[in-house]
Amino acid sequence: MTQLKSEIVAVGTELLLGQIANTNAQWISQQLALHGLDVYYHTVVGDNLHRVQEQFVQSAKRSDVIIVTGGLGPTDDDLTREAFQNISNLKMVEHKESMNKIESYFEKQKRRMTPNNKKQARVFAGANVIENKVGMAPGMIVSYQKKTWIFLPGVPKEMKSMITNDVLPFFRQLTGESKVIKSTMLKFIGIGEATLEHELSTLIQQQTNPTIAPLAQEQGVAIRLTAKADTMDEAATLIEKTQSRIFDKVGTYFYGFDDQSLETKVFDLLREKRMTIAAAESLTGGMFTDRLIVNEGASSVCTGGIVCYDTKVKENVLKIAPxxxxxxxxVSEECAVEMAVNVKNLLASNIGISFTGVAGPDPIEGNPPGTVYIAISDSQNGHHVEKFIFQGNRQTVRSKTVQKGYELLLKHLK
Known part of the structure; x- marks a missing residue:
């Protein structure tokens, strides 16, 4: 199989300004990966003729296939064709079928077609023209100096139609073989990225297919396994073998695959064990409960929660002893334990969890910002409490507290 380096260039100032997200590049990369094609670069360039030209020159030096989205419309800032013509000197011609389609559209809409709309029908002589089945401007596949250029509209539905119906079949012909790439994310909690990488150093050094890539994430760390094979089944088998070797070393820290979140894993375990939980939240102010009840069917595992931010609420509602x-x-071990025990009893759940501490910026009761106590009370196994010192601003401390709560619950339930 011919191994090609692919690159995606998105043209549009609106992408650089953050007015819209570059979802086209994400989607194209996903589709190419499923067909065994490697994407090495994502680039965004604004609607400036000189900068687009510069980018095309750079892309041609480093990639075999350059997929360009955007800049094929009728307005003055649609400059993709002009930029490529300036670097290639290829002749442009009017594509009759596309021009007929554009004229027909305006006739049906009973609107006068402005002259600049003819620009959309201009293509490079000798190009493999891709019909736009859902819009106006056609796409193009152009071979120039042993590089393949694919020009597509920036409108997502138009681009997706062309990729699916024309570009992917073209790639299968170009490579002479259809490979697939399958990726799986393994998620871990309670172990740092450096430690995880150290534990798996031998496997990482010996990696070939699948590849092993440790990644830091908001919820713990992850490993991305990527396998390339002739079929999805073969790729899955390769991943499963390496996955098993990883679990042999760090399986105790594993909590989920791909998009599974920590709270979803806890939710699944609670439902599996037919257990319910209630939360007493001081500094977290309901964040823990909110992340749990976004799951469908949350009423089967969560009886409720009490936001006990004020001391009087702790006394009068949660019944903490004066x-x-x-x-x-x-902000103490004793208060955290009582909070967990009492919320469990008051809300008739199997497990109670509590959060109390100092989010900041000022100390409380002599405790510095970041001081946190988390307690878990279980009807069958008594209670457990831990103290933590988290770094960061107020919101960071609160977020870290909630995540640590889910981590402790995961260990408790497992």
């Missing part, structure tokens, strides 16, 4: 508050403080 002597605990005034002798030990609201």
């Amino acid at each position: 002597e605990t508050i005034y002798q030990r403080g609201t």
Whole structure:
């Protein structure tokens, strides 16, 4: 199989301004990966003739296939054709079928066609013209100096139609073989990226197919396994073998695949064990409960929660003993335990979890910002409490607290 380096260039100032996201490049990469084609670069360039030309020159030096989206419309800032013509000196001609389609559209709409719309029907002489089945401007596949250029509209539905119906079949002919790439994400919690990589160093050094790529994530760390094979079944088998070797070394930290979140895993375990949970939240202010109840069927595992930010709420609603508050403080191991036990009993759940601490910026009861206590009370196994010191601003401390709560719950349920 011919191994091609592919690149995706998106043309459009609106992408650089952040007015719209570059979802085209993401989608194209996903489709190419499923067909065994490697994408090495994603590039965005604004609607400036000189900069587009510069980018095309750079892309041609490093890639075999350059897929360009956008800049094929009728307006003055649609400059993709002009930029490529300037670097290639290829002749442009009017594509009769596309021109007929554009004229027919305006006739049916009973609108006068402005002259600049003719620009959309201009193609490079000798190009493999791709019909736009859902829009006006055609796409093109152009071979120039042993590089393949694919020009597509930036409108997602037009681009997707061309990729599916024309570009992917073209790639299969170009490579002479249809390979597939399958990727799987393995997610871990309770182990740092450096430690994970150290534990798997031998496997990583010996990797060939599948490849092993450790990644830091908001919720713990992950490993992306990517296998290339003739069929999806063969790729899946390759991944499963390497996955098994990884689990032998760090399986105790594993919690999910691909898009599975930590809270979804906890939710699934609670439902599997037919257990319910209630939360008493001081500094987290309901964040823990919110992340749990976004799951469909949450009423089967979550009886409720109490946001007990004020001391009086802890006393009057959550029934924390006054002597605990005034002798030990609201930010203490003792208060955290009572919060977990009481919310479990008050809301009739199997498990109670509590969060109390100092989000900042000021100390509370002599405790510095970032001081956090998390307690878990279980009807069958008693209670457990841990103290943490988290770094960061107020919101960061609160987010880290919720994540740590889910991590502790995962260990508890497993």
